[in-house]
Structures are given as structure tokens and as C-alpha cells.
Amino acid sequence: MAEMHTELIQWFEKHQRELPWRTHPTPYYVWLSEVILQQTRVSQGLDYFNRFVERWPSLRDLAEASEEEVLKEWQGLGYYSRARNLHKCAKEVVKRYNGELPDDYQQLLKLPGIGPYTAAAIASIAFGQPHAVVDGNVYRVLSRLFDMDTPINSEEGAKSFAKIADALLDRDHPGQHNQAMMEFGALQCLPSNPDCLFCPLQSHCLAFANGTIAARPVKIPKAKVRTRYLNYLVISDKNNNRYLRKRQDKDIWKNLYDFPCLEGDHCFTADELADSPEFARLIQHKDFQINRITSPFTHKLTHQTLVATFFEIKILDFLPVFQENNILLVPENELGNYPVPKLIENYLNL
Ligand code: SF4
Incomplete structure (x- = not known):
């Protein structure tokens, strides 16, 4: 496990993209970036992030905006319930926590629009707490490393992958580990044509050994459109x-x-x-x-x-x-x- 951590972190230090929420991992920046980046690529979300923090430099500023102003700034990102919840959450944090996001995972979970994924990201990246993040990229990396055929969008899948991510977490550097896993999925272990030839984790990857990479992760087909x-x-x-x-x-x-x-x-x-x-x-x-x-x-x-x-x-x-x-x-x-x-x-x- 220690060997895998070292290889992952070495890869991350060499390849990570420079992003404002990495340079300044304040709770506000981490939370805002995680909400914007759900269902959105970094290349698209970065502009939105920059516009938000320029217009509302603090969570308190965001809470004082009207919902209509927030929706207008969000325009084009889709999944508008994220914007409504972002604004509700900011108001709630001002009301209950004097404008500072709490550092407690359970308290974070009770805020509007913050689920296990966002709570783990804030707790680990902004507060250094040992909570593993499992986003779409991490699901893919784990399903390949451990050659898992449990559907990632099933209840059983959510539990099994959360358990594995937690077992794999580098408890001394949880924020860096989580970011490295997400970045590794985004840049190296791509959905199609992952760069296996030059992959530092290749010797640990069971899907590579078993020739099942293209079949991982497994997903239950979506409902009819x-x-x-x-x-x-x-x-x-x-x-x-x-x-x-x-x-x-x-x-x-x-x-x-x-x-x-x-x-x-x-x-x-x-x-x-x-x-x-x-x-x-x-x-x-x-x-x-x-x-x-x-x-x-x-x-x-x-x-x-x-x-x-x-x-x-x-x-x-x-x-x-x-x-x-x-x-x-x-x-x-x-x-x-x-x-x-x-x-x-x-x-x-x-
Ligand atoms: S060997 Fe390929 S599939 Fe396995 S972790 Fe590396 S990039 Fe992903």
C-alpha cells in the first residue's frame, strides 16, 4: 500500500494542473469548486469558479446575493438545483456558523447540497481530515485497480467502493491523496484509451493484468430517455x-x-x-x-x-x-x- 501511495503522489506532483482551489485550498474555494465541478469538466468549470470568486470573494458575500443573481452567474452550467443549493447553503452557514464552513464531516453533511462526496472533499482537502472522496474518476480508477464488476451506480457499489477508497486512503495526507486519485482518473486512467503503457500503477492494476480495462467500470444502464x-x-x-x-x-x-x-x-x-x-x-x-x-x-x-x-x-x-x-x-x-x-x-x- 505504501508503495502505491508513493507512486501516486509522485505522479500527482509531476502532472497535477495548477488550479486556484489547489493553490488556495480555503474551505470556501474547495466547497465552491467541488459543487461547480460535479457534472462539469475542469476546463469549463474554471471560468465559472473565477467569475464567482471575483464577484463574491467570500461565502458571506455569496450569501448576501439574491438567488436570481446566483442563477444568472450559473447560467449555462446546467443542473440548476446545484446553484440553488449553493446559495441556500451559504445562507445557512452564515446563520448557523458565522460564515465559516464547519470542519466536522457530519455537520457538513447536514448542509443543503452537501452529500458524502462534497463533505469528504471539504473535510479532507480544507481541514486535513481522513475522509475518502469517491467521484466518477475515483470510481473508474478503483474499479480497474481492483478489477471490480459491481455496478458503480448501485447501492451495493456505492458501499463497496466507499469501503475500498477508505482502506486505500493515505491517512497522513488525506487531502493530497484524494486530489491525486481524482486527478489520476481525470488525466491518466481515462474512460477510453487510458495511458496504461506509462502508468505508474500498472503493476498494481488487476484489470490490466486480466485484460478487462475496457469493461470497467460496470454501470447499470440508464432509464429510458x-x-x-x-x-x-x-x-x-x-x-x-x-x-x-x-x-x-x-x-x-x-x-x-x-x-x-x-x-x-x-x-x-x-x-x-x-x-x-x-x-x-x-x-x-x-x-x-x-x-x-x-x-x-x-x-x-x-x-x-x-x-x-x-x-x-x-x-x-x-x-x-x-x-x-x-x-x-x-x-x-x-x-x-x-x-x-x-x-x-x-x-x-x-
Ligand atoms: S494500468 Fe491502465 S487501467 Fe490500470 S490504473 Fe493504470 S491507466 Fe488505469
């Missing part, structure tokens, strides 16, 4: 005001903004749109013309594929302020101030 058809109504009036909708349902993109939408089992034609009672209600039976219908945009989420068509509609009058409080009337030049999902951002960037 559902396709949804979104017919977006981009309605503008004589003053170039647009209707914008705040999403409030228990659906995707809670508290982000998009346009009023007619959802169906296909992309609507112009005639279908014009015949829709919901559309007539929205424009309050005013005269209109459809200026453009975009080609469908396809946007993939974890369990859903969204097929979105945007109908650009001009009302030859003024749009009324809507009674429903989630429909806003917004001047065109202010649309960019609102946090929107990536799909809407892609359309607006057209």
Missing part, C-alpha cells in the same frame, strides 16, 4: 416588449426564465398554433403575424430530450401586462438580465 416537444412563443409587441415566463413548477429549470410555451407530442405548425385556445388567451385575441418559425433545437438532459421550436410572433398592438404573476412583460434589451437555461441562451444567441 423521454422526448418532450416545446413550442415556444416569442411574442413581441409594438414597443418591442416580450413576454418572459418564470418557471415555478416542479419541473426542470425551477426559478429560471423562458418564454410561454405550448407543450405537445410534436412540433406545431403555424396553423396548429393559431388554432390553440391557449395561444389566443395569451395574446388576448389581438391581431398577430408569425414572422419566423425556427428549425427545431434539440437539447439533451439526463432523462429527457427536448425538441424546441421558437415561433417569433409580432402583435400589432401593445401587449397587456399579464395577470399571472409568473408571466413578465420585459423590454427586449433587458432580456439578457434574466437567468435562462442553456436552450434559451442558444436561441437568443442566434
